[in-house]
Amino acid sequence: MKIGLFSFGGGYAMIPLIQKEIESHGWLSASEFVDIIAIAEMTPGPIAVNSATFVGYRAAGILGGLVATTGVAIPSLVLILIVSKFFFKFQHYPANKMMFYGIRPVIVGLIFTAAVFVAQTAFFKQEAGYSNILSNPLSVIDIKSIFIFGLSLIGLVKFKINPILIIILSGILGLILKIL
């Protein structure tokens, strides 16, 4: 609960907090913790919820998982309920409108930034490092990923395929490309 309350800015902001709290309680070892983050990233759902559930389970079984998940969600729920009440009340004030005139474009920027950060792990071969990027780009850039990225864009723009279907298909494609 304490973790849910103090993590501004999404799942990754939570990781250091979770780590500190867990260490002070002795619930998990450092390497177990790294495993949990990896699993939280690889399973669907908010990373913060995933890792909280996992830590809770390891510390105290299914009930622990349940308590940890609830704990991480409740501060959000309460705070957002309060905020949304005011938000919709003041939505039409000119000052407020002007504030969002400034905020909306930066949010678009932040969404693009999220794409850039995912691209960094998706398009580059981690083990190769970035030093050869100019002399030998093919050794660093993962061609298969660029191919899947291109396909997903074509699917979205031209054929208007549902994003959920795109995620499923790209997962299958990843598996097929690996076997080939």
Add this chain to the structure above:
Amino acid sequence: MKSQLKLLIEIFITFFKIGSFTFGGGYAMIPLIEKEVVENKKWVTPEEVVDVFAVAQSMPGAIAINSSTFIGYKISGKKGAIVATLGVILPSFLIITLIAIFFSKFQNAPAVEAVFSGIRPAIVGLISFAAVKVSKTSIVDRTGLILAILSILLVVIFDIQPIFIILGGAAIGLAIYHLSPKSTSKILSNGGNKN
């Protein structure tokens, strides 16, 4: 009463679906919200989605939970908020509990890594496409375009925390409001960036 129950069930199912397919953190949710909540159900408008993420990112807590709660509240008040939050959390809880019980070496399985190597680049495509879509209603003039580009540069190159970027955007909007009534009335008469 009956129709409200139906709506709540619909909200729950929609967010359960979103929770089941959000890979890699809060922003990866945006393409799904855009499709399911904006386009299919028409519960919120494209520009409201951007506002939702502004608030979700500025408040403590996971962005995915914050935005689900917020959208749920917008659709159907407190009950909607609770149902949407439960919906988005439940898939995580179930999947993680199963993994924790059965496969503790889950992430080392080559098949899982292969599936993921396919999903990750597709997520890049999905998020960028969603960003382009919301930019159409959120960036209405040159000022907006400059702000968007500036925010990308500040985060990617200078590693500035998103919360400061949002505060900066708010400050610029308010500064225009206080310093230049002329451009304010021009912006607002064009519908701001819509509302």
